[in-house]
Amino acid sequence: xxxxxxxxxxxxxxxxxxxxxxxxxxxxxxxxxxxxxxxxxxxxxxxxxxxxxxxxxxxxxxxxxxxxxxxxxxxxxxxxxxxxxxxxxxxxxxxxxxxxxxxxxxxxxxxxxxxxxxxxxxxxxxxxxxxxx
Amino acid sequence: xxxxxxxxxxxxxxxxxxxxxxxxxxxxxxxxxxxxxxxxxxxxxxxxxxxxxxxxxxxxxxxxxxxxxxxxxxxxxxxxxxxxxxxxxxxxxxxxxxxxxxxxxxxxxxxxxxxxxxxxxxxxxxxxxxxxx
DNA sequence: ATTGGACCCTACCCTTACGTGAGGGTAGAG
DNA sequence: CTCTACCCTCACGTAAGGGTAGGGTCCAAT
Numbered sequence: 388x389x390x391x392x393x394x395x396x397x398x399x400x401x402x403x404x405x406x407x408x409x410x411x412x413x414x415x416x417x418x419x420x421x422x423x424x425x426x427x428x429x430x431x432x433x434x435x436x437x438x439x440x441x442x443x444x445x446x447x448x449x450x451x452x453x454x455x456x457x458x459x460x461x462x463x464x465x466x467x468x469x470x471x472x473x474x475x476x477x478x479x480x481x482x483x484x485x486x487x488x489x490x491x492x493x494x495x496x497x498x499x500x501x502x503x504x505x506x507x508x509x510x511x512x513x514x515x516x517x518x519x520x
Numbered sequence: 521x522x523x524x525x526x527x528x529x530x531x532x533x534x535x536x537x538x539x540x541x542x543x544x545x546x547x548x549x550x551x552x553x554x555x556x557x558x559x560x561x562x563x564x565x566x567x568x569x570x571x572x573x574x575x576x577x578x579x580x581x582x583x584x585x586x587x588x589x590x591x592x593x594x595x596x597x598x599x600x601x602x603x604x605x606x607x608x609x610x611x612x613x614x615x616x617x618x619x620x621x622x623x624x625x626x627x628x629x630x631x632x633x634x635x636x637x638x639x640x641x642x643x644x645x646x647x648x649x650x651x652x653x
Numbered sequence: 654a655t656t657g658g659a660c661c662c663t664a665c666c667c668t669t670a671c672g673t674g675a676g677g678g679t680a681g682a683g
Numbered sequence: 684c685t686c687t688a689c690c691c692t693c694a695c696g697t698a699a700g701g702g703t704a705g706g707g708t709c710c711a712a713t
Binding site: 449450452453467470484487488490491494495497498501502503504505507508509510511512515516518519 | 582583585586600603617620621623624627628630631634635636637638640641642643644645648649651652
């Protein structure tokens, strides 16, 4: 009987910011550049987000330390999303998997860079510590 | 007798770039913002760098992974340079050392952040690897 | 019905650390 | 001289947001 629960599950941008730890500006920016799909709007124009959007933002947040550009993230997420669809020709699936593999290599590369940076930073920290003596 | 070896030891910006791995633009930019002192010029206007400048650039390069702003680096280097001078009142020395200590804490903090980023990146890399299965 | 406070909207300029030309001069070997 | 490799100064462009202005929306309490 109660089938119309319309605005339930929908969050305003401020709530989304709280739940993801991202700023309002950042969330809007992700939308501007197409990294986050445009959400519904209230009659007055407020953005209304689904749980799905939050998960997408959390995924993006996990990718951030890799220093990917927003474009790369968008593309990577797209590939991943397409792969999740069951209706795909074998060729398409192979193609997408290949792209994912490329990204995986990029991730590993970026990770190696991060580790190098950490090592370099550590050396500098020690040097600075010594200079204080 | 041979006492005038003027332009020896002086390098043009391209050589400096090669020896430091920084771009010409980057080196000029560091000068623009006061991170690198203005070098001598040839009669025609070419920048001529001393070995000291190269060492400063290499120091800056070692700091870069810490994500300090150029302003912070300039300040940190200044503090370090001043501390190297032997003519300092006890008070001034104490003050500078304190500032250096603050920077050291900042460095440690930044380092911790880098490690966290690496861990997060690693997790993402594994997740992506699994998704390829 | 109105009001008030919390929240949201767009538009636009600001920032950092350079990249990328355009247009033109310099160093020095041949 | 001339050639080639370098170098110079503008000066605008970029990524990923930060910050502010000026103004509308939501909704609970009056």
